Amino acid sequence: MPYEWITPTGPDAPTAELHLWPYRSLLRRDFVVFISATALLIVVPLLAVIGSPVLWGLLPFFMIAVWGIWYALQRSYKDGEILEELCIWPDRMTLIHTDPRKGVQTWEANPYWVHVKIDRKNERIVNYLTLKGADREVELGRFLSEDERAALYDDLTKALRNLS
Structure with a gap:
């Protein structure tokens, strides 16, 4: 509880x-693992386009996706600092x-x-x-x-x- x-x-x-x-389902140490795994899963499709101009077209969108997940989780942690005594x-x-x-x-x-x-x-x-x-x-x-x-x-x- x-x-x-x-x-x-x-x-x-x-x-x-x-x-x-508030209940915390994702601990801080798990946050690092989650962001790392997400970044790795996003980089895997980019391996197919390394060396081509398509990489530079897709890279910003993948970076925005990782940043968006990071920002949302950080905001969730900040909202979770509520305490009632x-x-x-x-x-x-x-x-x-x-x-x-x-x-x-x-x-x-x-x-x-x-x-x-x-x-x-x-x-x-x-x-x-x-x-x-x-x-x-x-x-x-x-x-x-x-x-x-x-x-x-x-x-x-x-x-x-x-x-x-």
């Missing part, structure tokens, strides 16, 4: 802490959403008044998970899959129940 519960230690540490992040104390609850493009967004409420809601029949997003408190409703784990949001809902309601 792309989230984990952490048991913090220390005098001012929260009772429970949850970290959420949910900290629960007996008297307050904070959510810090860190996005490399949008910056840091925070939300704070009293856990006694926080309602964890899941909309299982939402038309666009199945198992849409939100936290409502302090006159504001925030989305939690928008990058998680349907099953992961349902499991997170169960975990989060248990954690809040154990707090009270």
Whole structure:
């Protein structure tokens, strides 16, 4: 699961802490292998036209293709640096959403008044998970899959129940 519960230690540490992040299917070391294999597969057809003027006509398109794949994967890695931290104390609850493009967004409420809601029949997003408190409703784990949001809902309601 792309989230984990952490048991913090220390005098001012929260009772429970949850970290959420997007799933990564392609690791950095696999990125190098993938780009190398793609470049190699693109170069193989060019071997047939080495020494002819056709090579210079095809080469820019092959280079643009490799660059496009590299750029798309780098952008995907940048988008995947999203991190959500949910900290629960007996008297307050904070959510810090860190996005490399949008910056840091925070939300704070009293856990006694926080309602964890899941909309299982939402038309666009199945198992849409939100936290409502302090006159504001925030989305939690928008990058998680349907099953992961349902499991997170169960975990989060248990954690809040154990707090009270």
